[in-house]
Amino acid sequence: MILSVPCLSFLKELRSQLDVYADYGQLRRDILDDPTKHPGFSLAQNLILHKGRIWVPRDLPIIATLLQEYHATPIGGHVGVTKTLARLSENFYWSGLREDVTRFVANCMECQLIKYESKKSTGLLCPLSVPYRPWEDLLLDLIVGLPAY
Numbered sequence: 001m002i003l004s005v006p007c008l009s010f011l012k013e014l015r016s017q018l019d020v021y022a023d024y025g026q027l028r029r030d031i032l033d034d035p036t037k038h039p040g041f042s043l044a045q046n047l048i049l050h051k052g053r054i055w056v057p058r059d060l061p062i063i064a065t066l067l068q069e070y071h072a073t074p075i076g077g078h079v080g081v082t083k084t085l086a087r088l089s090e091n092f093y094w095s096g097l098r099e100d101v102t103r104f105v106a107n108c109m110e111c112q113l114i115k116y117e118s119k120k121s122t123g124l125l126c127p128l129s130v131p132y133r134p135w136e137d138l139l140l141d142l143i144v145g146l147p148a149y
Contacts, residue, residue: 010065014054015046017062024048024057053093058100066092067104078115081105 018024028048031038040051048055056063070076071084085101105111131137
């Protein structure tokens with residue numbers, strides 16, 4: 001696979017942040033020593049993969065860049081939680097991915113200002129009249145089509 005220049009610079013930035021993260025190096029060594037202790041994890045190009053996707057520690061600063069790129073850029077298109085999550089999870093994995101995407105999209109000012117509500121607006125409330133004496137108003141709910149037993 002040939003990577004474009006932005007992809008190469010992104011991978012370089014990712015690797016530089018991962019090198020500073022001590023637990024990442026330890027996990028990489030553990031996977032090299034005994035891969036059976038870490039099912040679903042593998043190594044490729046000095047990166048840890050989780051089920052074929054790049055595994056990123058949750059507190060890495062590059063996660064904010066990933067969320068920005070996959071949601072808020074013109075290519076990202078402010079597509080909402082489901083599509084942003086689907087696009088991100090094709091290539092990356094970290095614990096709490098869904099929560100982070102949901103929070104990021106909920107806090108996206110452009111989405112809040114531009115996106116419209118697709119549900120039909122609710123009508124006015126019609127309060128029931130207050131009965132003046134007992135048994136003045138009687139309602140029955142007839143339920144049909146229930147099973148015999």
